[in-house]
Each structure stands twice: as C-alpha cells, then as structure tokens.
Amino acid sequence: MQSSLDYFGETHHILRQTVARFVEREVKPFVDEWEEAGEFPRELYRKAGEIGLLGVNYPEEYGGSPADIFHEVVLTEELTRSGSGGVSAGLMSLSIALPPILALGTPEQKERFIPPVLRGEKVAALGITEPGGGSDVANLRTRAVRDGDHYVVNGSKTMITSGTRADQVTLAVRTGGPGHRGISLLVVETDTPGFSVSKKLRKMGWWASDTAELSFEDMRVPAENLLGEEGAGFYGIMNNFQKERLYLALMANTTAALALEESIKYARLREAFGKALMGFQVTRHKLVDMATLVEVSREFTYRIAAKIQAGENMVKEISMAKIFATDICDRVCHAAVQIHGGYGYMRECLVERLYRDSRILSIGGGTSEIMKEIISKMML
Amino acid sequence: MKSLVCLKQVPDTETQIKVNPDGTGIVTEGIKYVINPYDEFSVEEALRLKEKFKAGEVLILSIGPDRATEAIRTALAMGADKGIHISDESLNNSDPFVIAQALAAAAAQTEYDIIFCGHRAIDDDFGEAGAMLAELLKLPQVTLVTKVDIADDKTKAIVERDVEGGKETVEVPLPCVLTSQKGLNEPRYASLPGIMKAKKKPIDKKTAADLGISPEPKLRSNAYSMPPERTAGKKFEGMEPPDVAKAVVQALRNEAKVI
Numbered sequence: 001m002q003s004s005l006d007y008f009g010e011t012h013h014i015l016r017q018t019v020a021r022f023v024e025r026e027v028k029p030f031v032d033e034w035e036e037a038g039e040f041p042r043e044l045y046r047k048a049g050e051i052g053l054l055g056v057n058y059p060e061e062y063g064g065s066p067a068d069i070f071h072e073v074v075l076t077e078e079l080t081r082s083g084s085g086g087v088s089a090g091l092m093s094l095s096i097a098l099p100p101i102l103a104l105g106t107p108e109q110k111e112r113f114i115p116p117v118l119r120g121e122k123v124a125a126l127g128i129t130e131p132g133g134g135s136d137v138a139n140l141r142t143r144a145v146r147d148g149d150h151y152v153v154n155g156s157k158t159m160i161t162s163g164t165r166a167d168q169v170t171l172a173v174r175t176g177g178p179g180h181r182g183i184s185l186l187v188v189e190t191d192t193p194g195f196s197v198s199k200k201l202r203k204m205g206w207w208a209s210d211t212a213e214l215s216f217e218d219m220r221v222p223a224e225n226l227l228g229e230e231g232a233g234f235y236g237i238m239n240n241f242q243k244e245r246l247y248l249a250l251m252a253n254t255t256a257a258l259a260l261e262e263s264i265k266y267a268r269l270r271e272a273f274g275k276a277l278m279g280f281q282v283t284r285h286k287l288v289d290m291a292t293l294v295e296v297s298r299e300f301t302y303r304i305a306a307k308i309q310a311g312e313n314m315v316k317e318i319s320m321a322k323i324f325a326t327d328i329c330d331r332v333c334h335a336a337v338q339i340h341g342g343y344g345y346m347r348e349c350l351v352e353r354l355y356r357d358s359r360i361l362s363i364g365g366g367t368s369e370i371m372k373e374i375i376s377k378m379m380l
Numbered sequence: 381m382k383s384l385v386c387l388k389q390v391p392d393t394e395t396q397i398k399v400n401p402d403g404t405g406i407v408t409e410g411i412k413y414v415i416n417p418y419d420e421f422s423v424e425e426a427l428r429l430k431e432k433f434k435a436g437e438v439l440i441l442s443i444g445p446d447r448a449t450e451a452i453r454t455a456l457a458m459g460a461d462k463g464i465h466i467s468d469e470s471l472n473n474s475d476p477f478v479i480a481q482a483l484a485a486a487a488a489q490t491e492y493d494i495i496f497c498g499h500r501a502i503d504d505d506f507g508e509a510g511a512m513l514a515e516l517l518k519l520p521q522v523t524l525v526t527k528v529d530i531a532d533d534k535t536k537a538i539v540e541r542d543v544e545g546g547k548e549t550v551e552v553p554l555p556c557v558l559t560s561q562k563g564l565n566e567p568r569y570a571s572l573p574g575i576m577k578a579k580k581k582p583i584d585k586k587t588a589a590d591l592g593i594s595p596e597p598k599l600r601s602n603a604y605s606m607p608p609e610r611t612a613g614k615k616f617e618g619m620e621p622p623d624v625a626k627a628v629v630q631a632l633r634n635e636a637k638v639i
Contacts, residue, residue: 010449010450010453010579011575011576011578011579013450014450014453014454014457014570014575014578015570015572015575017414017454017570018569018570018571018572018575021569022569050571051569051571051572052571052572052573052574053572055572055573056572065572065573065575065576066576067572067576071572
C-alpha cells in the first residue's frame, strides 16, 4: 500500500510552502472583505502569475512550467486552504478555459491566448452552460453563423465563473446541425461589439468569485478564433472534464479537512455543562467519523490522480471520486456547523462559509446525478 | 558579486514544540521544517546583490541531516546557484563553535566576496555561529544588519544595523561577514519555474572528514524543559468596584510582584 506521502516529493513540498505562504500573505488577510464584495482584486491574478502558480503543468513555450499532476494537487489544496472556495475557483477559472485551447488550438492561437493568462494579465473564462441547459452540452443553442471571415454569434450563457471581468471566453457555440457534432469552440475577446455581461449573479457560496450571465447579439468573432475544426467543440469540452472533476474532488476533500480542523479547535475551547465539548463522547465520536471520511476520500482521490498521471483512463473512477468527495464534504461541513452550534450559523465563523461553499461541489463540473449516469453507462 | 549564504533548516514557527520524555531534546515527529527566517533574508539579499551587479554567484552552505537538502533546494528555487550540504552524524546537535568551525572549513574551500549568516537561528537561539565564523576566518563582521550597500568597486560595504532605538551606519571592507536582521528585505517566493529549475542545480555533499575537521564541542546540553504551564487566573467577585480595584492592585503588588 502506498501512503499519501509517497505521491509528493521535494518539489511538491517546496511548492506547497510557496502556495501556503502566498495564501497566508496575499489572500487570507483580505478574504472576509472579498467575500462580502463578491470579487477579489484583479491584481491577485498578476501576483499569482508572477510566481508561476497559474502556469502549473503548461508547456514552457507558452509561459508555463511543465510539472506533474501532484503539483496541481498541491496548488488546488493550498488555495482551498484560504477558506474561500470562491478565491480558488475565480483565480483558477483558466484551468477550465485554457485546456481546450491547448488541445485544439493552432500554435498561433496558443501563442495569442495562453501566455497573457498564465502571466495573470488577462482573465479567462469558459462559456458552456446556457439558461436552458447545463450538462446537456449536446443541445446547446448559442448559434454561430459563418459570414465571410467572421462568425456571427447570437445567444446567451449563464453561471460563467469569472464571467463579469473575463478578457476572453472559450465559448461553446452551435455552428452546425443538432447534436454534439454541431458544436464548435470559439475564443471570444470580450471587447468584441455585441458581447455583454447581462447580469452579475448572486450565489449561495463561492462569493469571492464573480459569476455572470452573458449575452451575445450579432457578435462578430474572427473565424481565426475557431479552435480546431468546425464540430470539434464537443471533444474539446469533454476532454478536460476528467481534470475538472479531479480539482473539484480535491477542493471537497480540503474543504472538509478545514471544517474538521476548525471543529477540533472549537471542541477543545468551547465549554458546555462544565466541561469542554471534547469531553463528551458524542463529540469525540463525531469528530472521528468526520476524520475517517476525509482520510478515506483523500486517499482515494490521490490514487486516482496517480493513475491519471500514469496515463490510465479514469473517467469512471474520477467520477466516483467526485461523487464521494463532494458528498462527504457536505456531511462533514454539516457536522462542523452542528458542533459549532449557533456560532456555526454566524457569518464570522469559518465553518458557516465552508458549509455554503461545499454545496456547489456536487453540482458544478457535472452534478452527482450526471456522474452516476456516466458511471452506470461504463459499468452496466 | 559572489555571496556565500549560511543557512539552517529549523522547525516552522507555527510548530508546537514538545520536549521528549527524557528531556534530551525535542520531539521531531510531525515537525514541518523551513529555512530559518533570518537566513531567508540573507538569501534574498545575496540574490539582490547578484542582480544589482548583473554577475556573480549565490552559494548556499548548510549543515544538517538529510532533510536539510530541502531547505537548500528551496534557496536554489528562490534563485541561488548551487549548494554545499555538510551532512555528518558528528555535527548533528553540535554546539555553535563546532558549527562555526565546519562553516569556516567549508568557506575556506570556496570563493566569496561576502558571507551572510542569519543573526540567529530561531530554534536554539544561540546567535553565535556568525560571529565565530568571522573570527575563525579572521574577517571583519557586522551584526544585525538591516541595509546593505556595496561600493561599485566591491572593496567595501556601507551597512545599516539595528541599535537600541535607532540605526547605526558602518563601513566595512570586503570580504566580511554580515548577520541579517528582520527588516533587511522581504524575501521572494520560490516560484514554480524556480522550483523546477532547482532540481538540476548542484548540491555538493560533504562530511566532516572532507573538511578536515574533527569536531570537539565546547558546550554540552544537559536537559531541555518546557516552561511551566500557565495556572488558572484569579477571580475577584462579589465586591464593589472600588474594593475590587484595591484588591487587584494589592494582588499585583504583593502576589504577582509586577507593580
């Protein structure tokens, strides 16, 4: 049996220190303010870009640092340790926006659209979900019609992470007939006439990340911004789901771990009926149950990450990991609020935020129900 | 500008230190180690000098068990060029004199214009190695340095140091030993590209025999102990405010003896 320690070497440890320190200095002191404001300063992208955090595992020629999957694990975990899922999600929206460009783009497109984002000078978002449907990608309706050297795009997108201030959106559009073969990806620069942010959306959690509804009216996008062939969009989208699910599982495990740590601290301090909460067997056992779930989930997720790294197809297993991790995260955060009692329901209490931030994890990147459909098709 | 930076790996400041049951040392299990913060200032200052003169080298010198390579590697990830790791059982848990001897012997095998040490290590807090190293190498030294300016011809340094309530500016010929104090600079992060590049940078491993020294410590630590646990506070209840004030003043004066 491998223990979790074996997945991480010297470079991972040093990176963990760097990210932890970055979070300690640049994020944590301001988290409450950013959560209330509904966004964090754009400056944070540049600061993270400067020390290479946005370029983990991107090719050197586009300004990234080739690394391995456990460097990505370290980055995701330590950003989540800021206690704000929103900061992590907003800062890393490039991790869903850039992979299709990397997979399908020409060298010129990659040169144009990747390095400024990795430097933190430009913000990238991914635009797939529409008001009429989320995971049902094959039926999306935003239409792009070829007109000379341009595509004329009409339609709308919603729940787009980093959408209110993105400089470029990797946009899924319909260029062909119905079904998944009619879908293409265009990189849209948001200063294109016809592009507008129709609404900044207010959410249950992830407050520090801005989320938008976008609309496109006769938006003319240069045909040279098409990624790959017409009709290649569906592949480009599906290709990155495995990684996105891994990140979400990692966020869930780390959010749960934070909720557990906060609960242990609180149970030592808080007294009830003349003794610390920790003095009650019911509390101790609850904490042990929480710790067990976190441990099991983390080890399973690491194992899947290692197999992805080794090049194995892990679509089924990573979907399982996402279901499991996001479910235990909900349960552990629920228990953490319960242990904190009334204080756990108060805004100034970290577990209150973790509880809200946890809820999106079993929804975003494909709901647990969609995950189960995927798994059932593969195993039954 | 060639800088030699002496660096020690120490337990993270966040770590809860516990003394082991027989009082011979601390419990090392589960400890997270980092570069001694004062040594990190040294690394940063050396990197800035190299950048300022657009030439030179930053050489990291550290004594410690195998785990200390990670601290050296972190400094290399920040931008230092190469490392020397003195790893020898006889040097573990040795006193500042032995450490200074080993550092001096290693320094004698290298080229440098300036040597940086942290003014103390945050684990054992001796604050002696830097000063002893300067003596052993017969070099001038300036302690508690908060600002460094090197003359363009690299013959001298103008250095600011902390003195009670203010700053003192001194001039010192090179080569010299400077010990870094908080306020010298804000150390940079080890960037991801830096971390990946550091994998290929050389770390030269040396033993006491390689340095031609046979350590004879002048100090021996007899016992480690934790400070006494804080006792519960005293409550003054059921009295009128003026009487409470009187009782508290009396207690502070006669029992706690703080006023």
